[in-house]
Amino acid sequence: MKNIAKRFMSAIIAAGTVFALAAPNAMAEDERRLPSGVKFSDLEKKFDSELNFGQSDTEPIEYYAGFEAIVFCGDEIVYEGYFGDTDRERHIPCGEDSVFEWGSISKTMIWVSAMQLWEQGELDLDADIRDYLPDGYLRHLSYDEPITMKHLMDHTGGWCETTFSFSTPDRSRIRPLAEALQATEPAQVNPPGAVVSYSNWGAALGAYVIECISGMDYADYVHKNIFDKLGMEHTSIAADFSDNEWVRSQRDKLCSYTFTAPIPKYKSEGKKISYIELYPSGSAAGTIRDLATYAQAFVDDDAPLFERKETQEKMFEGTQFYGNTDIPFGSCGFWFNEYKVRTVGHNGATIACHSNMIFDRESKVGLVTLTNETSANLVIEGIPKLVFGSPDVDSLSDGNRSTEKFDGFYLQSRSARSGIMKLTSYLSPINANMYPDIVRLGEGFYTIDGTDILLSDNRRADGTEAFVLGSGSMEIERDNAYPAEISLLAAYFIIAIGALFVLMYKVKAIRRDRYSMTGTSAVLTAGQLIKLFSAAGAVMMTAFSAREESYGLPKGIGVGIGVINIICIVLCAASAAAAVICIASKRSGEWSKAAYGVTAAANAVMILAMLYFEMFRFWGV
Numbered sequence: 001m002k003n004i005a006k007r008f009m010s011a012i013i014a015a016g017t018v019f020a021l022a023a024p025n026a027m028a029e030d031e032r033r034l035p036s037g038v039k040f041s042d043l044e045k046k047f048d049s050e051l052n053f054g055q056s057d058t059e060p061i062e063y064y065a066g067f068e069a070i071v072f073c074g075d076e077i078v079y080e081g082y083f084g085d086t087d088r089e090r091h092i093p094c095g096e097d098s099v100f101e102w103g104s105i106s107k108t109m110i111w112v113s114a115m116q117l118w119e120q121g122e123l124d125l126d127a128d129i130r131d132y133l134p135d136g137y138l139r140h141l142s143y144d145e146p147i148t149m150k151h152l153m154d155h156t157g158g159w160c161e162t163t164f165s166f167s168t169p170d171r172s173r174i175r176p177l178a179e180a181l182q183a184t185e186p187a188q189v190n191p192p193g194a195v196v197s198y199s200n201w202g203a204a205l206g207a208y209v210i211e212c213i214s215g216m217d218y219a220d221y222v223h224k225n226i227f228d229k230l231g232m233e234h235t236s237i238a239a240d241f242s243d244n245e246w247v248r249s250q251r252d253k254l255c256s257y258t259f260t261a262p263i264p265k266y267k268s269e270g271k272k273i274s275y276i277e278l279y280p281s282g283s284a285a286g287t288i289r290d291l292a293t294y295a296q297a298f299v300d301d302d303a304p305l306f307e308r309k310e311t312q313e314k315m316f317e318g319t320q321f322y323g324n325t326d327i328p329f330g331s332c333g334f335w336f337n338e339y340k341v342r343t344v345g346h347n348g349a350t351i352a353c354h355s356n357m358i359f360d361r362e363s364k365v366g367l368v369t370l371t372n373e374t375s376a377n378l379v380i381e382g383i384p385k386l387v388f389g390s391p392d393v394d395s396l397s398d399g400n401r402s403t404e405k406f407d408g409f410y411l412q413s414r415s416a417r418s419g420i421m422k423l424t425s426y427l428s429p430i431n432a433n434m435y436p437d438i439v440r441l442g443e444g445f446y447t448i449d450g451t452d453i454l455l456s457d458n459r460r461a462d463g464t465e466a467f468v469l470g471s472g473s474m475e476i477e478r479d480n481a482y483p484a485e486i487s488l489l490a491a492y493f494i495i496a497i498g499a500l501f502v503l504m505y506k507v508k509a510i511r512r513d514r515y516s517m518t519g520t521s522a523v524l525t526a527g528q529l530i531k532l533f534s535a536a537g538a539v540m541m542t543a544f545s546a547r548e549e550s551y552g553l554p555k556g557i558g559v560g561i562g563v564i565n566i567i568c569i570v571l572c573a574a575s576a577a578a579a580v581i582c583i584a585s586k587r588s589g590e591w592s593k594a595a596y597g598v599t600a601a602a603n604a605v606m607i608l609a610m611l612y613f614e615m616f617r618f619w620g621v
Contacts, residue, residue, distance in 0.1 A: 069370075089268060113221060164552050187621050323444020339391055489613065538615065
């Protein structure tokens with residue numbers, strides 16, 4: 001009996017000891033906070049309140065279609081949430097086996113691969129990449145300066161956007177990476193290192209450099225050196241997901257949705273699969289847990305993707321900075337963002353999905369999100385602030401704040417600045433007069449007044465005013481000639497419309513036997529007719545530039561439009577010459593001479609527009 005009593009007392013004491021030790025830990029756990037200040041224990045409640053459906057006067061407000069998020073701290077998953085459906089029509093909810101496309105997060109795997117090869121002494125980040133590529137591989141270069149892997153990482157290789165499409169809805173038409181790169185090579189419009197312009201093509205070229213150095217297919221390299229190292233069994237990188245059959249089958253179950261207004265609703269876009277031939281730049285697809293595993297590797301002090309942790313440190317030490325400050329906005333292809341803390345990461349978007357990967361390397365807190373929405377979602381975009389806190393722009397100032405006027409028209413560096421699609425880069429200018437003034441935070445470092453948008457001054461060698469926007473995806477550069485350029489483009493379309501009315505008048509006059517066709521009038525008529533074909537081609541190019549799923553202009557259409565515009569230039573020149581001859585003719589009356597003068601001027605303007613906007617140039621782009 002005494003033994004039983006002793007054992008009972010020992011058990012009570014042991015239980016009390018365990019409780020005494022556990023209670024403080026439990027309390028400490030409850031007090032653990034994210035960089036935003038939110039308690040770990042409150043995360044679920046916070047996500048639910050942020051993402052709950054609202055209610056309008058007539059029907060529910062749908063804040064998202066499908067959405068997944070994981071918050072981690074080191075190797076610990078702090079929060080895992082699944083909202084909405086991957087297929088709303090068949091009532092398939094988002095879950096741990098759902099597969100989404102990761103978009104441009106794929107690019108970070110190129111840069112990790114490059115750092116691995118640098119670590120092994122196989123790749124010099126400062127060497128000309130042509131040292132690794134086949135001889136003569138790059139055919140549209142405009143500058144002799146070396147193009148380095150660092151340039152590719154920082155998106156400063158000098159290329160504008162691609163003209164020709166690098167995606168296809170037909171799996172059987174996917175070309176090998178080396179072939180697809182050459183078929184879609186854009187023009188190099190800036191010297192290497194001079195201008196930031198986010199480039200899918202340049203990033204994919206970096207992946208081909210990986211292939212050339214390693215002797216491996218890029219997808220095989222990524223599986224062996226990234227996926228297998230981290231145990232990412234539910235991720236694919238190949239253009240058609242063929243490197244992981246499970247991922248392919250799961251991707252076939254995913255539907256995409258687009259936002260509709262005025263009441264927030266989503267309509268189905270179906271599976272919406274477009275196979276990206278430049279696949280290293282955007283074809284990764286997988287589960288949210290695999291994406292979290294990938295992100296966690298970057299806050300792991302053991303640097304599991306590298307042989308030495310110093311390599312990982314180098315990857316995040318900063319390679320691009322705001323003005324002359326030490327505040328980075330980019331590092332080896334990763335982007336910094338200023339929340340309450342400084343984060344690193346990358347986001348992504350395809351025609352079917354949006355993704356985000358952000359982490360704070362100091363606290364080791366990170367956030368990954370996936371959604372099957374085709375458009376930006378302001379509710380979801382606010383989630384990072386829940387984890388990392390709202391930015392405090394004033395804290396970045398060097399103490400010498402001042403307000404400066406921000407005016408004029410600016411064009412985006414990330415656009416088709418050369419070739420037949422060049423005209424599209426003038427259709428979405430930034431009118432600085434519509435924005436508040438800019439506030440100086442440091443030398444060459446600015447913010448737009450009243451916002452958390454950050455700008456880095458990158459004035460050109462010729463004095464052109466330019467700014468790098470935020471995370472470093474592109475620059476905007478002031479175009480003092482923009483009013484004249486857009487007027488020329490408008491005149492081009494107005495003249496084409498005028499030609500249509502002239503042709504309609506001629507047809508009507510011929511039917512009434514009031515107009516007879518002569519050799520001169522035939523030339524003039526041909527000039528008017530070809531203007532319509534040229535303008536129709538310009539409208540078609542504009543339409544394709546707005547279609548995300550095409551990622552550019554189909555090659556056949558582009559060549560056809562270019563040939564039509566070459567013919568248009570010739571016929572317009574002939575028509576202008578014929579009009580001048582008629583003006584010089586003594587048989588022409590004053591009214592006729594005036595009409596011929598207008599015809600000659602209109603043809604000259606058409607030729608000038610096609611030459612200036614390079615509407616004829618379907619090669620070397």
